[in-house]
Structures are given as structure tokens and as C-alpha cells.
Amino acid sequence: MTEGTSNEHQVQPPSGLGVAMVGHAFMGAVHSQAWRNVHRFFDLPLTPRMVALGGRDAQRVKEAAGRFGWSSVETDWRALIERDDVDLVDICTPGDTHAEIAIAALNAGKHVLCEKPLANTVAEAERMTEAAERARANGVYSMVAFNYRRVPALALARKLVEEGRIGEVRHVRAVYLQDWLADEDAPMTWRLRKEQAGSGALGDIGAHIVDATQFVTGDVLTGVAGFTHTFVPRRPGPGGTEEPVTVDDCAVFTGRFASGAVATFEATRYALGRKNAMRIEINGSRGSLSFDFEAMNDLWFYDAEEPGATAGFRRIVVTEADHPYLKAWWPPGHLLGYEHTFTHEIADLLTAIGTKTAPQPSFADGLRVQRVLAAVERSAAEGTRWEQVDSTT
Numbered sequence: 001m002t003e004g005t006s007n008e009h010q011v012q013p014p015s016g017l018g019v020a021m022v023g024h025a026f027m028g029a030v031h032s033q034a035w036r037n038v039h040r041f042f043d044l045p046l047t048p049r050m051v052a053l054g055g056r057d058a059q060r061v062k063e064a065a066g067r068f069g070w071s072s073v074e075t076d077w078r079a080l081i082e083r084d085d086v087d088l089v090d091i092c093t094p095g096d097t098h099a100e101i102a103i104a105a106l107n108a109g110k111h112v113l114c115e116k117p118l119a120n121t122v123a124e125a126e127r128m129t130e131a132a133e134r135a136r137a138n139g140v141y142s143m144v145a146f147n148y149r150r151v152p153a154l155a156l157a158r159k160l161v162e163e164g165r166i167g168e169v170r171h172v173r174a175v176y177l178q179d180w181l182a183d184e185d186a187p188m189t190w191r192l193r194k195e196q197a198g199s200g201a202l203g204d205i206g207a208h209i210v211d212a213t214q215f216v217t218g219d220v221l222t223g224v225a226g227f228t229h230t231f232v233p234r235r236p237g238p239g240g241t242e243e244p245v246t247v248d249d250c251a252v253f254t255g256r257f258a259s260g261a262v263a264t265f266e267a268t269r270y271a272l273g274r275k276n277a278m279r280i281e282i283n284g285s286r287g288s289l290s291f292d293f294e295a296m297n298d299l300w301f302y303d304a305e306e307p308g309a310t311a312g313f314r315r316i317v318v319t320e321a322d323h324p325y326l327k328a329w330w331p332p333g334h335l336l337g338y339e340h341t342f343t344h345e346i347a348d349l350l351t352a353i354g355t356k357t358a359p360q361p362s363f364a365d366g367l368r369v370q371r372v373l374a375a376v377e378r379s380a381a382e383g384t385r386w387e388q389v390d391s392t393t
């Protein structure tokens, strides 16, 4: 044996999982970062191998693969699914492509990670869930990428609710506020076309607060009433011609959870000054919790069991080693960011696949969110007994 190649000098990686990803823009970059680094921080039963990146333009997909660390490229997602070295397909494309890619991948025996919202319609989400359940019977797993479940502060919030620290949940108050569409001249994007995005702020960011509140409370929404609005009905499209905006710009709705808890939701991309303010407050019979993604390392906790004179919302800096996911990272107070939520998501997915456990949130969870979105749209379309208020004096 030549020097330097003896077994004692070699590092044995855990068994690998061949990953292919479709789409290489915003989510493609974020997911690539997670696939590249996850096994360097988390102890995992499987190490991802970034074997292939899919995109439609040969030049652009090649550049992206080089930058993000993928070993090869395909210009048709179908070719990715046919490859023997691909065990998992990660879908980072707009909603109109999710159902077709996910169902084909699952039927071919590939695990699937699919970006949210799961689909553009309930019917698509139902077909995806059926395919996921059939595949699961053969040891093939799937997960929908609601990454906010993996914010340590929200995972801690869930734990506190589960432990009864805020008692019985009475109020759930959630908003998701961005402002990137407030400029009326901002150009058209696929996110503003119903046939590609399914819906607007509702499915894009409203889906996150529906999933996150169901996750934190461990409960499900059983009814909603709301309305949507489009502030800017036309936008400059490609080539300078105006194109109609066919989705909502904002959605405002109320809801009721199975437990009886009362909820309010607002999703908008017109809240000037708010960049990614995903805020959740929960009031229970023994205390309250409050979270704002723009300060994502903090969870605010009001414990009503404390003496009135000193009780108050206290800030928990969620960076202690015994907080969810934090053992893998830095010393206390060395803050985490947006990208870590995806690393956590992929760590959980690899652990689930490696231990043959169904990952969460499942496609069935994604379908549940889709049904809430569809119910909001029905309520908005039917005009839920909107009472006029006399405003003449």
C-alpha cells in the first residue's frame, strides 16, 4: 500500500443520496447552499451528493451549476428523473410545474422535496398527495418546503405550546408583510400571473402563515372568511407592453381553529417599509408568544403565572445549545439567518429518509394549506356577507 492511502488516513463518508434540483434562481440558490453544507454541521445518516441541476437554458444552467456546486446539468427535468444516480428531486420552480414534476418523480421512485405552496389548485395537491402516499408504501418519501417551521424561535414556540406554557390557545394573530410590489412601475413577474402562481400574496406568503400557525399551535383551521384585493391591475411586461395582473395583491382573512381559537391573517406585498415581516402572536389562557421574522433569533414570551409586578414580555434569544437546531451551530448569541432555516429543513429531510420515517410537513400537510387558501378565495369571490357601514356623516 502506498503512503497516504492506508485506511487509517481515509475518511469514510456516510452513505450518499444523489440529489437533483430543478430551478436555479432564488430558491435554487438557497437550497443549493443547504445541500452543500448540511452534512458539515449536522450528524446525518445520509450525505447528499449534488449530482445534477435542471434548467431550461443550457448556458444559464451550466453557469448556475458551477457557481452552486452541482456536478452536471440537464435541460429537461424529465432527464433528471430518468437518471440512475438521482435518488431525490428537489423542486424549486413556480407552482404551475410542481404537480407534474413531483408526480413523475414519485412514480419513478425518487424522493421529492417540493417548494411551497404545494400546488396551484386543490385538485393538483390532491393528486400529488395520492402519489406521495402510494410512493411512501414503497419507501419513497416526500416533503413540502415550509421552511419557517425550521426557524428555531418558531420551533421553540411550538414546544412551549405543546408543553402547555401558554395554556389553552385563544387568539392567533398572523401577518406576512413585504413591500416589493408597492412601486406601481415594478415589472410583471410570474408571481403576478394566475396560471403560473395560482394566487398572489395569498399563496406566496399567506401560505406560510397558515402553515406556521397550524404548526405552532398543533391545530388545524376549520373555517375562514376573507377578501382579497389587487391594487395595481396592470404592470409593464416583457418588451414594454402592459400585462394584466391576474392575482391578488393582498389577502385579509379571519379563521377558526379546531380547538375554537380565533385567528386573523393578513398577507401583502404592499406594506412599505416591511421587508419580510412574518409576525405571529398567540394569546393563551396562561401566557402569550410573539415572533417577528425580521428579528428571527428572538421569541417573546409572556408568562401570566409570574407575579403581576414583574411580569412582562421577555425576549428569549433563541441561540442556546438546547434550543431547536442550535447544537449544530455557533456559541450563544452568534445569530442565525434565513439560509439556516433551509439547512434545518434539509437536515430533517435527510434524517427522515435515512431512518425511514415520514418527513414533516408531508404533502398531506401541504394539501391542508391548499384547502385553506382555496376556502379564502371562495369566501372572497362570494363576498362573505359584507355589511356596508353608513359613512355619509
Ligand SMILES: NC(=O)c1ccc[n+]([C@@H]2O[C@H](COP(=O)([O-])OP(=O)(O)OC[C@H]3O[C@@H](n4cnc5c(N)ncnc54)[C@H](O)[C@@H]3O)[C@@H](O)[C@H]2O)c1
Pocket (backbone or CB within 6 Å): 022, 023, 024, 025, 026, 027, 028, 054, 055, 056, 077, 092, 093, 094, 095, 097, 115, 116, 117, 145, 146, 147, 204
Ligand atoms: N420557502 C420560501 O420561503 C420560498 C421563498 C420564495 C419562493 N418560494 C417558492 O419556490 C418556488 C420557486 O420560487 P423562486 O422564488 O425560486 O422563483 P424564481 O423565479 O427565482 O426561480 C424559478 C426558477 O424556475 C425555473 N423554471 C421555471 N419553469 C421551469 C420549467 N418548466 N422547467 C425548469 N425550470 C423552470 C426558472 O428558470 C428559475 O430558475 C415557488 O414555488 C415559490 O413559491 C419559496
